[in-house]
Amino acid sequence: MTYCVGLRMKRGLVFMSDTRTNAGVDNISTFRKMHTWCVPGERLVTLMTAGNLATTQAVISVLEERSKAQGERNPSILEQPSMFQVARLVGETLREVISERSTQGQAADSAFGATIIVGGQIDPGPPRLFLIYPEGNFIEASEDTPFFQIGETKYGRPMLLRGFSEDLTFPDAIKLLLVSFDSTLKANLSVGMPFDLQTYVADSFEIGHEDRITRDNPYYNEISEGWGRALREALGQLPPYDMG
Template identity: 45%
Template sequence: MTYCVGMLLSSGLVMLSDSRTNAGMDHISTFRKMFVWEVPGERVITLMTAGNLSISQTVVNLLKERIAEGGESAETLLNATSMFRVAQLVGDAVGQARKMYGEALEAESRGFNVSLILGGQIKGRGLRLFQIYSAGNFIEATVETPYFQVGETKYGKPILDRVLNHNTPLTGAMKLALISMDSTLRSNTSVGAPLNLVVYERDALTLAMNRIIREDEPYFHTIRHMWSNALHNAYVDLPEPDWRQTSFDV
């Protein structure tokens, strides 16, 4: 399992992923799930993957092979004219992977399971964020729906729904992404560090941040501790229920 979250904001983009894969208790490994294609001053593209590891690796390698072998005549992530076309290329790679392995996976009752978050900007075009499904189709983030999650989403969703909006500043979104990840780390052992964090400022056409965050990273450790204390204190401060003098119909 994994957890990835991408946020489309008025000021830019924040994307965060874990790196744990779990194929049973005896097969827990670390694999990177965030991939970046950057041509400074021209385009920044970030892709995060969840689901079957072999499928997601196949999709990423198909995209890389197309860049390496396609030449100038082939349309790739590095020369597509819009993020919409990039999303279509990623969807096409998902479809190609399905043709390669879908039937065999279905025969083993495993199913074809992959989901992706794609974000970025190309010079002269807008900043965009997409979620791509196993069929290769996709949806786009909006002002009203400014984030996507894939993988183990339920633990980190409540904090995003309560606080995040399109005008949240990048630093605030980084905090929310890390708190959302921490909630998932605490509740699901199949999600784990190190984490990969990308921060992009709108129209910059170069990344503001691309770093690995480990569980012992001082800032991450601090906000995890402070968030836990804040939740405990909020719980303690809530008024007690006064139901003893109330009768209920049964």
């Protein structure tokens, strides 16, 4: 399992992903799930993946190879004129990879399923964020749905729903994401550290802040301990239940 979140804000985009993959409690590995293509001054595209590891690695490999061998037969992320066309290309690639790995057509596709968050900006368009499904279709973030989650989403979602605003600063957005990821990590062992973090400032066309947050990160530990303490204090301040 995995956990990845993409936020669309007025200031730009924020991406965070965990790095754990596992096939049981005794078979745990770490793989990067965030990948970026950047042409400074022109475009930045970031993908985060969740699902079957062989499928997601194949999708990234195909996209990477096509970006190095551009042409009509090799549609490339680096040649697409808009983020919408990038989302279409990623969706088509994902569908192709799943189809190739399926031994019984659509009936066996679920075993190779994956979902992808793709976001970024291509000049002269605005920053955009998409959620791509295994079938290759996708939806775009909007004012009503300003963030996407993939993987183990349920434990970290309440914090995002209560705390997210498109007006957040990057530091506050990162703090919110760390609370969401920490809550997910504590509730589900299939999500694990380190966490990969990336910010994108609108119209910069380059990677903003990047970090890999490990378990010994002082700020993460302060957030984790402080959030638990704040919850206990808030619970204590609520009125007691009247048992008659």
